[in-house]
Amino acid sequence: MHYYKRHIGDYSAKAGHLTMLEHGAYCLLMDAYYNREAAPTQKEAMLLARARTPAEIAAVVSVLEQFFVENGGKMEQRRIEVDLAAYSAKRDFNRVVGSLGGQAKSKRNASGTLSETLTETLSGTLSGRGPEPLTMNHDVRTTDALHQLSADANCPHAEILALYHEMLPANPRMKYWTGSRQANLRTRWREEPKRQNLDYWRKFFALVAESRWLTGRITGRDGRPFFASLEWLVLPSNFVKTIEGAYQ
Numbered sequence: 001m002h003y004y005k006r007h008i009g010d011y012s013a014k015a016g017h018l019t020m021l022e023h024g025a026y027c028l029l030m031d032a033y034y035n036r037e038a039a040p041t042q043k044e045a046m047l048l049a050r051a052r053t054p055a056e057i058a059a060v061v062s063v064l065e066q067f068f069v070e071n072g073g074k075m076e077q078r079r080i081e082v083d084l085a086a087y088s089a090k091r092d093f094n095r096v097v098g099s100l101g102g103q104a105k106s107k108r109n110a111s112g113t114l115s116e117t118l119t120e121t122l123s124g125t126l127s128g129r130g131p132e133p134l135t136m137n138h139d140v141r142t143t144d145a146l147h148q149l150s151a152d153a154n155c156p157h158a159e160i161l162a163l164y165h166e167m168l169p170a171n172p173r174m175k176y177w178t179g180s181r182q183a184n185l186r187t188r189w190r191e192e193p194k195r196q197n198l199d200y201w202r203k204f205f206a207l208v209a210e211s212r213w214l215t216g217r218i219t220g221r222d223g224r225p226f227f228a229s230l231e232w233l234v235l236p237s238n239f240v241k242t243i244e245g246a247y248q
Helices: 006-017 018-035 042-048 054-067 079-102 102-112 114-125 145-150 157-167 180-189 198-210 236-243
Strands: 069-071 074-076 213-218 225-227
Touching: 018 042, 018 054, 018 079, 042 054, 054 145, 074 079, 157 180, 157 198, 180 236, 198 236
Parallel strands: none
Antiparallel strands: 069 074, 213 225
C-alpha cells in the first residue's frame, strides 16, 4: 500500500507533543507499516526507523509505547490495521470485478444494471454463502468482509468505523457490523449528499466527542455513565438529536 491519508489536524492533536526525533521515528514507522502492509516487531521497528544512537533508539521505544500495542510479537496500531483491511478488501473486490471482463458486460446488456450483475456474479464467486458480520478485528481481511463491502461499495463502512474508533476511543468497540447496523449507517449516508464524504463523519464524531454525556464523562439519571456506540448513534432519532446539539 503506497498511499494513505494523513490528517494533519488529527496528527497534531495526538502527536504534537513529540520531540523532533520522535516525530521522525513515528513517520518512518507509519510509512513502513503501510508500505509493507504488515506490523513490525520491535527489532524491525528499530531497523525501519534507522535508529542507531541511544537517543534515536529511545525515540523509537517512546513512540512504540505511546501509539502501538504488542500482539503476538508484532507492534500493531488499530487505525493502520483497519486501513489495511479496507484497502485489502477493495483490492480483492476490484480484482473480482476485473476478472469478469466481457462476461459482466454481456450480462449487464442482457439482464440489468452493472450493480445487479456484480451482485449476482459475486454471490456465485464468493462460495455462494450469505453475508456474515463484518468483524473489526485483525481477521477482517477475509472473503466474508469482501462480500459485505462489495454489497455497499457506495457507503464506506470500514472507513467510517475506523474514524469512530479513532476519534472515540473510550466508546464501545464495534466488533461486528451486522445487517441492521449496516442498514442504519447506509441510510444515514444516503439521506443527504453532504453526508456522503468522510470529512462529514469526522466532524460528526468530533461533535460526539464534545458531548460529556455521549462519552461517559457524566452520569445519567441512573447514576451510571453512558457511552454511545456507533450502532446507537446511527439510529434515526439519536442521529438527528446529536447533530442538533441535544446532547451538548
